[in-house]
Amino acid sequence: MGNQVEKLTHLSYAEVPTADPNGMDAEEDASRIGVSYIFSNDDEELEDTVDGREKEQVQDATHYDKSDELEYAIYNRNECIYEKNLKSADMVTSSPENLSNKCRPGDLVEFVATSQFPHWVVYVGDLKVVHLYRGEIKNSYLTDASHGKRGRIVNELYKYKAFHPEVVVRNAMEHVGARDRELSWRNSECFAAWCRFGKREFKTGGEIRIGKQPYRLKVKLSEKKSQVLEFQSLEDLIVEKRRIEQIGRAAVIREYESRRDGLQLKASHEALS
Numbered sequence: 001m002g003n004q005v006e007k008l009t010h011l012s013y014a015e016v017p018t019a020d021p022n023g024m025d026a027e028e029d030a031s032r033i034g035v036s037y038i039f040s041n042d043d044e045e046l047e048d049t050v051d052g053r054e055k056e057q058v059q060d061a062t063h064y065d066k067s068d069e070l071e072y073a074i075y076n077r078n079e080c081i082y083e084k085n086l087k088s089a090d091m092v093t094s095s096p097e098n099l100s101n102k103c104r105p106g107d108l109v110e111f112v113a114t115s116q117f118p119h120w121v122v123y124v125g126d127l128k129v130v131h132l133y134r135g136e137i138k139n140s141y142l143t144d145a146s147h148g149k150r151g152r153i154v155n156e157l158y159k160y161k162a163f164h165p166e167v168v169v170r171n172a173m174e175h176v177g178a179r180d181r182e183l184s185w186r187n188s189e190c191f192a193a194w195c196r197f198g199k200r201e202f203k204t205g206g207e208i209r210i211g212k213q214p215y216r217l218k219v220k221l222s223e224k225k226s227q228v229l230e231f232q233s234l235e236d237l238i239v240e241k242r243r244i245e246q247i248g249r250a251a252v253i254r255e256y257e258s259r260r261d262g263l264q265l266k267a268s269h270e271a272l273s
Contacts, residue, residue: 062148064093065114068248071220072241076234082158093150096143100127102153103142106165108192111149117246120154120192121145122172130172132191136179137172160197171195189238201234209233217241219252227256 066086074082093112103109103123111119121129129142155162172195185191190202200206213230215237220226231237244252
């Protein structure tokens, strides 16, 4: 998109630099990786593909497996600004038809399916939503925007203070029809969250990257293991979070183990030299 910074191909955990030479977080029992750039293509362009294949070629493309989801926490320095706990009742998903009966104007809704990027929308009333999809802000019926995926209301994931519902709806509706160079958001989540919270951090270029990495994404791999990644901006972090959500728990754990094995091999070579 015209106003976006240049995108780089994503590097796996095994390839990105570590903030600590040993890869360990001194304060927590978690591996830490420093990430300074955007490591993904625009995921809204990929939402209808699964591992490079077109959706219609994939059997049961709307399948959802909760066990493949991961839990996260996002920190801006020491402040937790986002937390996803799968044990919460709010994380239960519903069919699009049932979800439409629960939504109120101003709600944020997340549609999920295994091996696909989550899709975020703003419910604006009368069974309709506003969302960023394929490079355009659209006003669609909730059931159409879902593409058959299961969904849930996610107002409480981000800890920022929300606008009044009327303001959230107005923010969304004012951008319907915007596309390409008019857009200021990388993906559907950034747009929907901006509508509700109004934080410039959700916009492309909303934060100046000055070398520091104030944001941390803590990914829970198991009860005893976590992966911590560091970012210069919230936008960069969200892009990586969505990539992890798309590839799923098993792939993330494989990346983590590959990186850990690489560090151990490097340490062995250094000890022998």
